[in-house]
Amino acid sequence: MHGLNAPDLIIKVPVGTIAYVKDGGEMVRKIDFRTQGQRVKVARGGKGGRGNVHFATATYKAPRDFQPGEKGEQFDIHLDMYLPLDVGIVGMPNSGKSALLSAISGARPQVAEYDFTTREPVLGAVDDGKGKIIWAEMPAIIESSSSGKGLGCRFLKHLSRAHVLVFLLDATSPHLAADLACLRREIENFNPDLAALKYLVAVNKIDLADSHEEVDRLASRLASDGIQVLPVSAAKGTGLKELVESVHKMVTEDVLSQPLEPEIIFRPRPVDRRD
Ligand SMILES: Nc1nc2c(ncn2[C@@H]2O[C@H](COP(=O)(O)OP(=O)(O)OP(=O)(O)O)[C@@H](O)[C@H]2O)c(=O)[nH]1
Ligand SMILES: [Mg+2]
Incomplete structure (x- = not known):
């Protein structure tokens, strides 16, 4: 079988937001959204698995084998809104x-x-x-x-x-x-x-x-x-x-x-x- 890709999860935030990305309580990244339309990938999705068809051969036409997909990255995100001022x-x-x-x-x-x-x-x-x-x-x-x-x-x-x-x-x-x-x-x-x-x-x-x-x-x-x-x-x-x-x-x-x-x-x- 072929699996479907999950849709991207897009979180829209107002200009002026700072995203604090945390991993197990530790801050790993701070992203300052200063401009309209700015997009940042925070967590990558997991690599897809391989369905049964990938294991098919000339003699083994209906394989039950498969390889599961990997888990995506997971972070906690704290969003705070600051006015965009200089x-x-x-x-x-x-x-x-x-x-x-x-x-x-x-x-x-x-x-x-x-x-x-x-x-x-x-x-x-x-x-x-x-x-x-x-x-x-x-x-x-x-x-x-x-x-x-x-x-x-x-x-x-x-x-x-x-x-x-x-x-x-x-x-x-x-x-x-x-x-x-x-x-x-x-x-x-x-x-x-x-x-x-x-x-x-x-x-x-x-x-x-x-x-x-x-x-x-x-x-x-x-x-x-x-x-x-x-x-x-x-x-x-x-x-x-x-x-x-x-x-x-x-x-x-x-x-x-x-x-x-x-x-x-x-x-x-x-x-x-x-x-
Ligand atoms: N003569 C004179 N009066 C001023 C000047 N700047 C402001 N004022 C007057 O001072 C008063 C206070 O001005 P604001 O700009 O409202 O002061 P503010 O610091 O914003 O006050 P808050 O919002 O209450 O904190 C007003 O009556 C103004 O007209 C200036 O350069 N010269
Ligand atoms: Mg004032």
Whole structure:
């Protein structure tokens, strides 16, 4: 007899999904589905068997012999959905995150004077003439967000796949360095990997600042670590071109510094032959 091939099992996932492929509890592969139509074979089907006809000879016309097919590979797959973003804007309430995203991209999040206006991450595509990069505004972070205060930190998981973070400070705050330290502490408490991402600091509402003194002080403090501090005004457009250029340069460098498929660690298992 001839057996039938089983149909492929195709699992459709939204763009932005990361599949963690596990074998006996051990992660063997991480697949990042970033593009529409991307297809990855996770588990191979078993080799087919040989039916009776394969054993027929001129004198042995109706053989009962057969060789069974092999089992296919088997893995556990954990699927997690992350927003497909390149750049994450992180800041305190009312610092102008939505105003900034609105000024540089086609996104139109609500801009308002009260705290926690934005309650979910908002994505916007920013085109600097060389290509499109996805920026995302995260809901505001405050002291103890990582312990659940305010809107908490759940949404920060989406930053896992950011190339660059932009910490947005408010120039009218008297403590720029303390604000930055607080934001960095909260994301680090949430996930230390996020604190390891490349970042720069943008000081917004510079149109309202009496002087650049505080900004300059912060800039000189961070210069030794190679961290840029850029004064901007989302409302007036000041410094936005420089910000977008600097961030996009950092994103490009980060992309180029990574091997093409950095996440894939694939150790094929020895085939379990059953002759
Ligand atoms: N003068 C001035 N005002 C600004 C600037 N950027 C934002 N604002 C104002 O600051 C307020 C807060 O702006 P949003 O963009 O809503 O701030 P946000 O950080 O998104 O706030 P949440 O979503 O609540 O976290 C609004 O009243 C804006 O009009 C700026 O560059 N200059
Ligand atoms: Mg907002």
